[in-house]
Amino acid sequence: MVIMNYSNNMKLETKTIGNIFADNPKITSRNVNVFYHDKQAINNVSLDVGSKEIISLIGPSGCGKSTFLRCFNRMNDTIDGCKVEGNIVLDDQDIYHPSVDVVPLRAKIGMVFQKPNPFPKSIYDNVAYGPKIHGLASTKDELDSIVELSLKNAGLWNEVKDRLQSPGTGLSGGQQQRLCIARAIAVSPEIILMDEPCSALDPIATAKIEELIHQLGKNYSIVIVTHSMQQAARVSQRTAYFHLGELIEVGLTKQIFTTPQDKQTEAYISGRIG
Amino acid sequence: MSNNNKNYTLMDAKKAEEIVRSNVKKRKRKDIVLKSIGQFAIFVALSFLVFLFASIFAKGIPGFFQHYVTLEVNLDQKRLDPKGDLSADSLYSGDARKLVLEALYKEINPKGRKQKKAAKKILSSNAEIRVAQMVLENPSLLGKTIPITFALDDDIDSFLRGYIKRDTPERDRRINDTVIKFVNVLVEKNLVDYKFSDYILSGSASRSPEIAGVKGALIGSILTLFVCFILSFPIGVATAIYLEGFAPKNRITEIIEININNLAAVPSVVFGILGLAIFIGVFGMPRSIPLVGGMVLGIMTLPTIIISSRAAISAVPPSILDAAYGVGASKLQTMFHHVIPLAIPGMLTGTIIGMARALGETAPLLMIGMVAFIVDIPNSIQEPATVLPVQIFMWADFAERMFVNKTSSATIILLVFLILMNGIAIFLRNKLERRW
Numbered sequence: 001m002v003i004m005n006y007s008n009n010m011k012l013e014t015k016t017i018g019n020i021f022a023d024n025p026k027i028t029s030r031n032v033n034v035f036y037h038d039k040q041a042i043n044n045v046s047l048d049v050g051s052k053e054i055i056s057l058i059g060p061s062g063c064g065k066s067t068f069l070r071c072f073n074r075m076n077d078t079i080d081g082c083k084v085e086g087n088i089v090l091d092d093q094d095i096y097h098p099s100v101d102v103v104p105l106r107a108k109i110g111m112v113f114q115k116p117n118p119f120p121k122s123i124y125d126n127v128a129y130g131p132k133i134h135g136l137a138s139t140k141d142e143l144d145s146i147v148e149l150s151l152k153n154a155g156l157w158n159e160v161k162d163r164l165q166s167p168g169t170g171l172s173g174g175q176q177q178r179l180c181i182a183r184a185i186a187v188s189p190e191i192i193l194m195d196e197p198c199s200a201l202d203p204i205a206t207a208k209i210e211e212l213i214h215q216l217g218k219n220y221s222i223v224i225v226t227h228s229m230q231q232a233a234r235v236s237q238r239t240a241y242f243h244l245g246e247l248i249e250v251g252l253t254k255q256i257f258t259t260p261q262d263k264q265t266e267a268y269i270s271g272r273i274g
Numbered sequence: 275m276s277n278n279n280k281n282y283t284l285m286d287a288k289k290a291e292e293i294v295r296s297n298v299k300k301r302k303r304k305d306i307v308l309k310s311i312g313q314f315a316i317f318v319a320l321s322f323l324v325f326l327f328a329s330i331f332a333k334g335i336p337g338f339f340q341h342y343v344t345l346e347v348n349l350d351q352k353r354l355d356p357k358g359d360l361s362a363d364s365l366y367s368g369d370a371r372k373l374v375l376e377a378l379y380k381e382i383n384p385k386g387r388k389q390k391k392a393a394k395k396i397l398s399s400n401a402e403i404r405v406a407q408m409v410l411e412n413p414s415l416l417g418k419t420i421p422i423t424f425a426l427d428d429d430i431d432s433f434l435r436g437y438i439k440r441d442t443p444e445r446d447r448r449i450n451d452t453v454i455k456f457v458n459v460l461v462e463k464n465l466v467d468y469k470f471s472d473y474i475l476s477g478s479a480s481r482s483p484e485i486a487g488v489k490g491a492l493i494g495s496i497l498t499l500f501v502c503f504i505l506s507f508p509i510g511v512a513t514a515i516y517l518e519g520f521a522p523k524n525r526i527t528e529i530i531e532i533n534i535n536n537l538a539a540v541p542s543v544v545f546g547i548l549g550l551a552i553f554i555g556v557f558g559m560p561r562s563i564p565l566v567g568g569m570v571l572g573i574m575t576l577p578t579i580i581i582s583s584r585a586a587i588s589a590v591p592p593s594i595l596d597a598a599y600g601v602g603a604s605k606l607q608t609m610f611h612h613v614i615p616l617a618i619p620g621m622l623t624g625t626i627i628g629m630a631r632a633l634g635e636t637a638p639l640l641m642i643g644m645v646a647f648i649v650d651i652p653n654s655i656q657e658p659a660t661v662l663p664v665q666i667f668m669w670a671d672f673a674e675r676m677f678v679n680k681t682s683s684a685t686i687i688l689l690v691f692l693i694l695m696n697g698i699a700i701f702l703r704n705k706l707e708r709r710w
Contacts (some may be wrong), residue, residue, distance in 0.1 A: 062605055073598070073600070075596070075599060078595070078596075080523060102602075103602050103604050104602070105602075106599065106600065106602035107601070107602040110600070110601070111596075111600040112594065112600075113596055113597070113600070117591075117593035117594060117596060117597040118597070119594065119595070119597060119598075119612060120616065129601060129603075129611070130601035130602065133601075133602070133603055133604075134602060148358075164582065180597070183597075183601060184600070184601065186601075187601060187602065191557055240621055271691075
């Protein structure tokens with residue numbers, strides 16, 4: 001058991017090896033436990049996400065990294081019997097406080113899913129949907145420019161600008177995923193959560209998305225769950241290794257992949273488990 | 275692995291191939307047996323269907339036609355319009371019947387009281403009303419002598435179709451030799467026509483088959499289904515949306531679910547008893563009206579709509595829900611912007627099934643008195659009416675020979691109505707279905 005110094009001089013109990021803190025934290029999570037009915041999926045995890053930082057969560061299947069990711073925008077609320085304990089603070093606000101409404105929270109924290117899931121609507125409507133429901137654009141021109149900028153930032157504009165009214169589901173897998181990223185950034189979030197965004201894509205599409213993640217990292221905090229250690233090594237500044245619902249080790253990506261402190265981490269990244 | 279495996283070696287490839295080859299025949303034979311059983315089942319089902327349609331159409335198509343006689347009627351003003359004001363009252367109290375009979379006697383020359391009595395049987399009892407109506411619609415006809423076509427009495431119609439045979443002994447026949455002689459005179463003079471019935475589509479319930487029609491029942495069915503749809507579709511869909519999207523999963527919702535599923539299996543006559551007890555008994559609504567009928571059928575249709583709507587909603591891929599929640603859509607927005615548009619075709623399918631069942635339902639309507647013999651065509655949901663299946667049921671019960679054909683004709687009309695209704699719903703469904 002390592003006792004770490006909390007920023008406000010409180011003591012934090014954690015078994016995690018490495019520095020869980022970020023210099024300029026956007027999200028601070030403390031002692032998070034997640035239960036599905038009686039089964040505990042996340043066990044006492046504490047982790048900071050820095051401002052404009054890309055952090056990747058790695059670990060074997062079923063280790064709880066996706067569950068932990070979905071705590072940040074309260075997507076777990078939609079799952080029956082899921083209970084989240086602990087403290088997750090976004091910009092000084094406890095996001096699990098009863099007074100918090102998930103709608104503005106999710107506008108602030110965008111999410112990209114494992115399988116590209118564009119709405120069965122046109123490309124334009126896919127991107128415009130978020131701004132529309134949140135009332136971000138007051139005129140049609142404003143909405144048009146939001147759609148254009150979002151698609152540009154997602155690196156999709158040149159490919160779709162001539163067919164904005166054609167169905168989003170008619171795009172290729174990689175394009176669909178970039179459309180989903182455009183949809184997420186159209187509501188001007190501060191944080192983007194990505195749940196294995198490339199696992200359904202071919203290497204070329206993956207490379208494009210990774211390049212995009214790299215670009216987006218300049219403006220957003222990004223938390224990415226990935227099964228590919230190469231991907232984690234390529235895109236992220238920090239890496240957190242999960243195993244059986246516990247956060248085993250966290251540190252700078254370079255350090256995790258070259259000199260892991262924990263035996264399990266080492267075994268995983270060298271390909272012996274997972 | 276256990277140690278016992280040590281002694282085993284895998285089979286020689288050649289030998290394995292031989293065994294597989296010998297099995298293939300047996301497997302293929304089983305495939306063929308299964309396939310032929312399936313084909314036989316389809317054949318049996320199809321032959322029943324063909325038999326059903328053949329028998330309905332063979333009887334029903336002639337039911338749309340009937341025999342008419344054309345007579346030169348002198349529309350004498352004084353006798354037709356005794357009060358002289360051209361009002362319906364005056365015309366219906368006039369002497370139209372005599373005028374029509376005189377026109378008939380002119381053609382067949384009956385001698386004596388007995389023959390005249392026989393001649394009176396030739397025309398439908400509706401003849402005089404037809405004359406009065408014609409004059410009412412067009413008073414300028416008064417005073418002229420014009421040819422008017424009258425329906426023949428159903429017994430004459432049956433005779434002309436060959437249902438009543440000449441060689442049957444006279445006392446066993448519904449019409450006697452004198453009548454047959456007169457009819458033959460009319461046929462020889464080329465005054466009798468066999469043509470599409472004026473009454474089957476525009477007539478109302480009647481004990482005389484030659485003037486009985488389905489219009490009243492058809493309008494009653496439309497009004498009843500209208501009430502049924504207005505009641506069951508919104509409530510059914512709203513219930514499904516609440517249960518799928520908003521209801522907490524607890525004991526109460528579980529009990530509600532079980533009850534809805536049970537309701538779908540309740541015999542329809544029970545809903546009729548419920549309607550009788552609640553709507554007529556407690557609320558004191560009148561019997562036989564489409565409003566009550568529609569409400570009863572609406573309650574009966576509800577579970578079907580709820581169950582299929584719920585299935586349609588839960589078939590919407592969860593990734594779409596994730597996507598919507600992910601960009602910060604509220605529950606309501608997710609439901610109305612994403613789930614319902616995708617589920618609407620499924621909801622409509624359930625509604626079609628439910629409404630089709632409601633259209634063909636007789637038992638619950640018998641309980642609330644929609645089986646009454648109603649001659650007036652209903653104008654609103656609050657006037658007594660009957661519906662097509664009940665009309666069919668009643669006609670099937672009548673003794674006159676021509677009602678056999680009319681029953682099948684009404685069945686054809688019911689089927690056409692059903693196909694039309696389903697066609698509209700399928701058209702709507704395809705239009706609303708998103709194809710990407």
